[in-house]
Amino acid sequence: MSDYHLHLHPHQPSDQGPPPGEYPPGHIEAYVEAAARRGVHELGFTEHLFRCFESGPALGDWWEREPNPRLAANTREFIAAERNLSLDAYVTAIEGAKAQGLPVLLGLEVDYFPETIAAVMELLDPYPWDFLIGSVHWIGGWAIDNPSTGFEWEERGIERGYDEYFALETQLAASGAVDVLAHVDVIKKYGHRLSEEPLHHYRAVVAAAAASGTAVEVSSQGLRKPAAEVYPSPMFLGMFREASVPITLASDGHQPDEAGWGHDAVVSAARAAGYVERLQFRKRTANPVPLT
Numbered sequence: 001m002s003d004y005h006l007h008l009h010p011h012q013p014s015d016q017g018p019p020p021g022e023y024p025p026g027h028i029e030a031y032v033e034a035a036a037r038r039g040v041h042e043l044g045f046t047e048h049l050f051r052c053f054e055s056g057p058a059l060g061d062w063w064e065r066e067p068n069p070r071l072a073a074n075t076r077e078f079i080a081a082e083r084n085l086s087l088d089a090y091v092t093a094i095e096g097a098k099a100q101g102l103p104v105l106l107g108l109e110v111d112y113f114p115e116t117i118a119a120v121m122e123l124l125d126p127y128p129w130d131f132l133i134g135s136v137h138w139i140g141g142w143a144i145d146n147p148s149t150g151f152e153w154e155e156r157g158i159e160r161g162y163d164e165y166f167a168l169e170t171q172l173a174a175s176g177a178v179d180v181l182a183h184v185d186v187i188k189k190y191g192h193r194l195s196e197e198p199l200h201h202y203r204a205v206v207a208a209a210a211a212s213g214t215a216v217e218v219s220s221q222g223l224r225k226p227a228a229e230v231y232p233s234p235m236f237l238g239m240f241r242e243a244s245v246p247i248t249l250a251s252d253g254h255q256p257d258e259a260g261w262g263h264d265a266v267v268s269a270a271r272a273a274g275y276v277e278r279l280q281f282r283k284r285t286a287n288p289v290p291l292t
């Protein structure tokens with residue numbers, strides 16, 4: 001089995017892991033070994049694009065367009081602390097691990113902003129990606145999956161937060177820019193929920209993914225967060241299945257002992273939705289393989 005959403009450096013500040021941008025001997029092996037103990041034998045690494053300094057010109061300073069100065073300052077400080085990785089060094093580390101025979105794939109977690117996705121795809125074009133996953137982490141300058149911006153829910157309200165999040169997620173799904181939608185309902189991460197699941201938003205994302213040929217990941221990350229639920233929710237995942245949108249399996253781990261974390265839970269969720277296959281990627285070409 002596989003884990004197609006892994007990071008090699010924890011978010012900052014952290015006393016875990018190697019110094020940002022460094023890939024010491026044994027670091028990638030530690031992920032491979034931890035995953036193998038969970039029965040996971042194929043690892044797709046997906047470092048955050050926004051953390052790589054090379055992404056600066058393509059992504060631009062999106063937080064500076066944010067009208068709320070508190071949200072803008074939050075993201076400005078966050079990026080200053082987190083942009084300490086190199087895309088080139090990351091690609092070299094993964095390709096080196098592959099050359100050593102480790103069962104790893106070169107992926108990337110691509111931040112979606114409608115204004116800059118074309119420039120981002122141009123930046124990424126020369127690299128030998130096996131697959132790209134796409135994420136909505138920001139609504140304008142609001143970092144929706146960062147607990148330090150929880151105050152914004154009071155301002156915006158849950159309904160508007162969901163409307164704005166899913167509008168972006170639908171655009172990402174329609175764009176066809178990436179191979180897989182990451183944590184597709186991450187807006188629930190800190191437990192902000194509508195009284196009923198937003199089926200009209202789910203329908204829009206599912207239809208866009210089906211039309212563009214984009215897959216969706218089934219991720220255990222939400223089980224480690226207040227959401228206490230796999231991404232996507234059982235109902236949302238069932239709608240993807242009905243539309244024949246394929247899946248990958250994911251932990252979104254940021255350190256070796258999280259590799260393959262929650263694997264049994266994501267496989268169970270996929271089976272409960274009716275899936276019998278997941279995708280395997282090589283050089284951005286997908287092949288269905290059995291969910292065994």
Ligand SMILES: [Zn+2]
Binds near residue numbers: 109137182183
């Ligand atoms: Zn993410």
Ligand SMILES: [Zn+2]
Binds near residue numbers: 109252
């Ligand atoms: Zn991630």
